[in-house]
Amino acid sequence: MxxxxxxxxxxxxxxxxxxxxxxxxxxxxxxxxxxxxxxxxxxxxxxxxxxxxxxxxxxxxxxxxxxxxxxxxxxxxxxxxxxxxxxxxxxxxxxxxxxxxxxxxxxxxxxxxxxxxxxxxxxxxxxxxxxxxxxxxxxxxxxxxxxxxxxxxxxxPPAGMKCVVAIPDFQLSTKAAREVLPQNVSMEDAVFNLSRTAILVAALMRGDFDLLSIGLDDRLHQPYRANLIPGMKKVFAAARLAGAKGVALSGAGPTLIGFCDENIGLIAKVMKDTFAANGVRCRVVELEPxxxxxxxxxxxxx
The missing domain is CATH 3.30.230.10 (Ribosomal Protein S5; domain 2)
Incomplete structure (x- = not known):
């Protein structure tokens, strides 16, 4: 066995x-x-x-x-x-x-x-x-x-990193999430993502949580997938205001993940409450890398 x-x-x-x-x-x-x-x-x-x-x-x-x-x-x-x-x-x-x-x-x-x-x-x-x-x-x-x-x-993973994971009560297939993505992107957006990915990797290797707010930005997939997840942009904003160092769509979604080193309880609460205010039931769990x-x-x- x-x-x-x-x-x-x-x-x-x-x-x-x-x-x-x-x-x-x-x-x-x-x-x-x-x-x-x-x-x-x-x-x-x-x-x-x-x-x-x-x-x-x-x-x-x-x-x-x-x-x-x-x-x-x-x-x-x-x-x-x-x-x-x-x-x-x-x-x-x-x-x-x-x-x-x-x-x-x-x-x-x-x-x-x-x-x-x-x-x-x-x-x-x-x-x-x-x-x-x-x-x-x-x-x-x-x-x-x-x-x-x-x-x-x-x-x-950087020491002290915590992940607040908001899991909506609906499924979203990877196929459906990919179908909303454009086949071509502008040079500006490509350069934007290259620079943010470089910052993200450097921040993770250095354990620099403050850089994550910049390093987690994206223009290639999250803006297009936001229409599939009610309240996604508002959850992002609320989590950041509550102290998350950065927020991202987990994979193809619909789960959203906040990266933090403190204020975990508050971040979890506002992510759940903001989803609820936009008609989405979700459960929130704290996970470690x-x-x-x-x-x-x-x-x-x-």
């Missing part, structure tokens, strides 16, 4: 569209074992009623990819998923499933694939590395795709 713990992730972090992400201390668990025949998939926790229990399941598809690469496949497979990461909320639930499936399957057949190979496979499945890289590696990860190879730089990525908790030979 293989048991893998995979963290939630927040991608983009403002201007770092498709190339910056951070692991969070919220986890999904993937259990996998070989059986004599068939495929048995059990799901517990968040979204359990929406996740398929057949061969279309993301974890199963990731496992099948490993088995095909190494040309070794169990006669049957049992998978159990325990989900704490909200489904389709911008916290990397699909990335966690992909990474968990790849790691568990790789371990089941003797771990022939390296971490780098697993990252490349995860990116090929997801289409971009911003969520899968921190889910696999932990911490804050800056990624770049070069042909079929993913280059990464891992940054340890996670320096550790996906972890194998158990490997039991039966």
């Amino acid at each position: 293989i048991r893998v713990q995979v963290p939630a992730t927040t991608a983009n972090m403002g201007p770092g569209f498709d190339c910056v992400g951070m692991a969070l201390k919220l986890y999904n668990f993937v259990e996998m074992e070989a059986i004599e025949q068939g495929v048995v998939i059990d799901v517990e926790g968040d979204g359990a009623d929406k996740i398929p229990r057949d061969k279309s399941n993301i974890v199963y598809l990731a496992a099948e990819r490993v088995f095909k690469i190494v040309d070794r496949k169990p006669a049957g497979l049992r998978i159990k998923l325990t989900n704490n990461i909200p489904l389709a909320r911008g916290l990397g639930s699909s990335a966690a499933a992909t990474v968990g499936g790849l790691i568990a399957a790789n371990m089941l057949v003797g771990s022939p694939l390296s971490e780098k190979e697993l990252l490349n496979e995860a990116t090929a499945i997801e289409g971009h590395p911003d969520n899968v890289a921190p889910a696999l590696l932990g911490g804050i990860v800056v990624s770049a795709k070069e042909d079929d190879d993913i280059k990464t730089v891992k940054i340890q 996670n320096p550790v990525g996906a972890t194998a908790l158990e490997k039991i030979s039966l």
Whole structure:
């Protein structure tokens, strides 16, 4: 029996569209074992009623990819998923499933694939590395795709960083959130995001919270996605007034995340209240950055 713990992730972090992400201390668990025949998939926790229990399941598809690469496949497979990461909320639930499936399957057949190979496979499945890289590696990860190879730089989260995470009570698919984005952007907006991403990375590496207010600004995706999330701009403003060092859309949304080192309770309250004032029910949780990525908790030979 293989048991893998995979963290939630927040991608983009403002201007770092498709190339910056951070692991969070919220986890999904993937259990996998070989059986004599068939495929048995059990799901517990968040979204359990929406996740398929057949061969279309993301974890199963990731496992099948490993088995095909190494040309070794169990006669049957049992998978159990325990989900704490909200489904389709911008916290990397699909990335966690992909990474968990790849790691568990790789371990089941003797771990022939390296971490780098697993990252490349995860990116090929997801289409971009911003969520899968921190889910696999932990911490804050800056990624770049070069042909079929993913280059990464891992940054340890600044000491004292806290994340106030406002999770609206509705789902937003990545596909829908991408459809509202323009195919072309102005040179001015491109330069704006380049400068903010550079500031963001420097601020994170130096632990300079004051620079985050500038480094989290974005013009490539958040302004367009704001129309999909009622009250988003007002929540941003309220969180900053309450003391957040910066606020960003988490991944494709609809979750919003405030980065702070103090005033956590007040920031959480105003984010929830401002969403409510705009007709959106949400729950707010405090999460810490996670320096550790996906972890194998158990490997039991039966």
